[in-house]
Amino acid sequence: MTLMTSWVESANSADTDFPLNNLPYGVFDAGNGTMPRCGVAIGDQILDLCKAEGDGLIDLGGAPVFDVPYWNDLMDLGPEAWDSLRSQLLALLGADATPRPEYLVPQADVAMRMPIQVAEYTDFYASKNHAFNVGVLFRGAENALPPNWLSIPIGYNGRASSVVVSGTDVRRPWGQLKAPDEALPRFAPCQRFDLELELGAIVGQPSDGMVSVAEADRMIFGYVLLNDWSARDIQAWEYQPLGPFQAKATATSISPWIVTRAALEPFRTATPERERPLLPYLQEPGPMLYDIDLTIGLTPEGGEETVISRTNYATMYYSAAQQLCHHTISGCPMRVGDLLGSGTISGPTPDSLGALLEMTRGGQEPVSLTGGGSRSFLEDGDTLTLYGAARGDGYRVGFGACSGKVLPALDATQIPGA
């Protein structure tokens, strides 16, 4: 596929994340006292959907869905409505359409808000490189890949209340820390604060009972970039036997733009060859991953950005459709607005890892920064930014940036019992 052109000039470029081919969905706050609104990114502009629907330019055939500051109501309507909206947007914003600049708001003038009300949040562990690398650090090379890993898309439930939109500062957490040579834990600020580069899949339709992989794929509304901030020292002491808990509950950042499944269709690609046959319920009827280039940038306070990793979503062993299918096999009901983290996306090479824990081999080999200095783990003032884009012929379908800055831990006087 090639670049589709729009009357919004800034969208007609190989250098924008948001050409007409993309049309990602977000919620913006124009800061003028009005409620935040649903909008579609096009070039460096946003189409105001609340206004467009109110004036009858967008019609989904029923009650309004853009009179609320989240996309859950549109998701509720189901895939036919999703397709209808995309068709209407393509017609409204295409190069042949009547220009309607009065419906545009410059992205530079607004603050972005959470695009959805997150129902529940589940985080998976679907990169084999990541699972192996972390397994070596936590359990040694002999037991690195758990015996179930090649059979189960391993996941655990996270905390929906901790999901925040890009641009939200993240405060270094306190927690129980215990070094291997210490007899008892201490209560102190995390010393090994880390990021995890992930893609998040947004569940747009509910389920009641088990769904197939094909059905699961059709339930997915779109994808966001996701940074699952992780306190490695807290995690190491707490995670046995019931999994990560407070180590993962400080915050999970997502990009403000949801790139729809429809926009990503041209970039579908298959999961890698199976090293052990999957049970039939997990087998994919077609390609279910996407070829999406991903980058991590680290910017120290007042400094310049260093790209510390470049990887690709297509390196994952399990797709979001397989994860969602597995999520339902016990009868677990899924809901509109559920968010599924892919798990950290690590490629096979040292420059394509998705977490500092892996890049630095547990903090032993610090990463050098362009402007001088290095990092074993995150320092206060660091801003982490994830970027992602699928690349077509002369255009790209991008996610914008997903960033967050690390604030210092609260002072002990502000912490009960510290």
Added chain:
Amino acid sequence: MTLMTSWVESANSADTDFPLNNLPYGVFDAGNGTMPRCGVAIGDQILDLCKAEGDGLIDLGGAPVFDVPYWNDLMDLGPEAWDSLRSQLLALLGADATPRPEYLVPQADVAMRMPIQVAEYTDFYASKNHAFNVGVLFRGAENALPPNWLSIPIGYNGRASSVVVSGTDVRRPWGQLKAPDEALPRFAPCQRFDLELELGAIVGQPSDGMVSVAEADRMIFGYVLLNDWSARDIQAWEYQPLGPFQAKATATSISPWIVTRAALEPFRTATPERERPLLPYLQEPGPMLYDIDLTIGLTPEGGEETVISRTNYATMYYSAAQQLCHHTISGCPMRVGDLLGSGTISGPTPDSLGALLEMTRGGQEPVSLTGGGSRSFLEDGDTLTLYGAARGDGYRVGFGACSGKVLPALDATQIPGA
């Protein structure tokens, strides 16, 4: 404290769960086409709060809170409103008040619904007897109690969408099963389906940042009985390294009645002596457990009920207030309607265990049933019922029953990929 009397005669008895001392909160459906409504149990009746508020008998000083079929709006108002409501109900239902039978609905005539909208669900692991017993079965006696257990109120996030009210049937799940002597997993119905006797704490106030144990205690609105249905064979194969997932996602049943913290005040009791000093942030400023007798009944299809366990909530090592405090130490925001499972409540003796896994030592020593037969794990058609009550002088503060019946697994023809 002694029995407080009411003009509702059935409440003035040592044999009711619902004397005036109790006043637990639920949502009932009279089945007459009206929306389910909030109500208070009194004897064998329910006071219709939607009607009482509509007629001005209950006034919380602002917009109505009982025009919705859940208690979240009342919780939102905070502890002063909770106290005010209890005071108004004591006055309205006390023996000296004007009898108003037109506001009562017989419990026998209604179906009970979910009392709250569950925001998120967290399950803990706070009974030392249970943690040790299960640890022996999953990891052997040497590694039974994890090293962190005496320092951390261990918990994991569960799935709020799977929480159901007592009386809801529970279908035996399918899942990945692998016996230790099998090379690869199979996809099949669970063969080791189990219950877990727990108490659920309902978070009635939000937090933003860490809260102390004392603050956490004040955030708790009330308690319910909770059965965390568990697929032990699925759990054994899936739970490493990130904790239980689909094994716990089929259903979690709660009692329809929320017994308030206020009603339980006379029954406060301290957690047991610490075997290892707790970090200061987890130390309790006063007694934070409750003396609540708990019973599990198992009734085979068409058969009679056998009491398979009698235990007490006061045997727990960590209180709900400690668990809630720990839940916030990383900055994790808590929300109105969060549900915290205590963890399986097992006493120190063989007749006081909270799960079949423990009672039968992993299925090796079946439990005998009164009417003949025995159980290693649950069979199709079994109804599990939890009962709970704090016992005062000539009265009790009870939870009613929390029950659920096990339905057979779906046929393979109804399961994708089976």
